[in-house]
Amino acid sequence: MEVRMAEHYGMCFGVRDAVDLALRLTRQGPLTILGDLVHNPDVVAQMDSAGAVRTHAPEEVHTRAVLLTAHGTADRVKARLREEGHQVFDAVCPLVKRVHLAMDKLIAEGRHPVIIGQAGHVEVRGLVGDLKEYTIILEAQDVEQLVGRPKLGVVAQTTQRLEHVQELVATMRRRLPDADIRFVDTVCQPTKDRQEALGRLIDECDAVVVVGGPDSNNSRKLTELARKAGKAAFQVAAAGELQSEWFQGIGIVGVTAGTSTPDRVIDEVREWLETFESVPADREPAALSR
Ligand code: SF4
Structure with missing residues (x-):
């Protein structure tokens, strides 16, 4: 089967730096990582075998050194860890930091903070963790929660689909014509x-494979984008999840990968696909989703 790789795919600099820092710290002594360092099972397994302890609860940090994730952490959590005597290393990506700074500025202008993102995602939790008042929206109907707010400051979770974010901001402007809305594009x-x-x-391919962990928001958005374009799209965390029946009758498969996916995992998926012999027969087309 012919495999075409996207021009840009795979691990971003923010994740690479966070992984490098974590590995360096594990060589120096006992380390706890607060939250998933990045959303990829392979990277998490690599941290486990390097001896890092993982927890999602600050009260469960029992080593002196603690590493905070690339997705950002609320200031009050950092302050608490420092007060308890921990040595805090922060792997926050500069582009996540930029969202925090943009939001601080919007709040300083007297705007109600609005985050376009997934409530509960670690990055969004880090963003709202220090705020008394905020609104998280993800779908058009969520905009109703903002009725009556005169001044809004809007940012987006870094890994949202840009087109979706722009549509939501347009919906906000339509639905709240009297509100003073300022949007900072933080994707x-x-x-x-x-x-x-x-x-x-996408147009060159019969199907798309997205290599990314199930918890990786940006990998899910890539899968969503391919399906919206009407392609069969399969998201896999590793080559072992690929299934032959998905590719029967497929001539060209496009491959991309989320920003937390290691090169090795992508190479294994690529190799599997390149050596797979598709049967261009009169078989049922592959299912549109799994
Ligand atoms: S996805 Fe973007 S914000 Fe997140 S770590 Fe990578 S570069 Fe930074």
């Missing part, structure tokens, strides 16, 4: 690059 450049590259590749 990060590596996320945009991967989305745009997949958009360019």
Whole structure:
């Protein structure tokens, strides 16, 4: 089967730096990682075998050194860890930091903070963790929660689909014509690059494989983008999840990967696909989703 790789795919600089820092720290002594360092099972397993302890609860940090994830952490959590005597290392990506700074500025302008993102996602939790009042929206109907707010400051989770974010902001402006709305586009450049590259590749392919962990928001958005374009799209965390029946009758498969997916995992998926012999027979087409 012919495999075409997207122009941009795979691990971003923010994740690479966080993984490098974690590995360096594990060589120096006992380390606890607060939250998933990045959303990829392979990376998490690598941290486990390097001896890092993982927890999602600050009260369960029992080593002196603690590493905070690339997705950002609320200031009050950092302050608490420092007060308890921990040595805090912060792997926050500069592009997540940028969202925190943009939101601080919007709040300083007297705006109600609005985050376009997934409630409960670690990045969004880090963003709202220090706020008394905020609104998280993800779908058009969520905009109703903002009725009556005169001044809004809007940012987006870094890994949202840009087109979706822009549609939501347009909905906000339509539904709240009297509100003073300021939107800062905080979808990060590596996320945009991967989305745009997949958009360019999609028409050349019969199907798309997205290599990314099930908890990786940006991988899910890539899968969503391919399906919206009407392609059969399969998201896998590793080559072992690929299934022959998905590719029967497929001539060209496009491959992309989320920003937390290690190169080795992508290479294994690529190799599997390249050596797979598709049967261009009168078989049922592959299912549109799994
Ligand atoms: S996806 Fe974007 S914000 Fe997140 S770590 Fe990578 S570069 Fe940073």
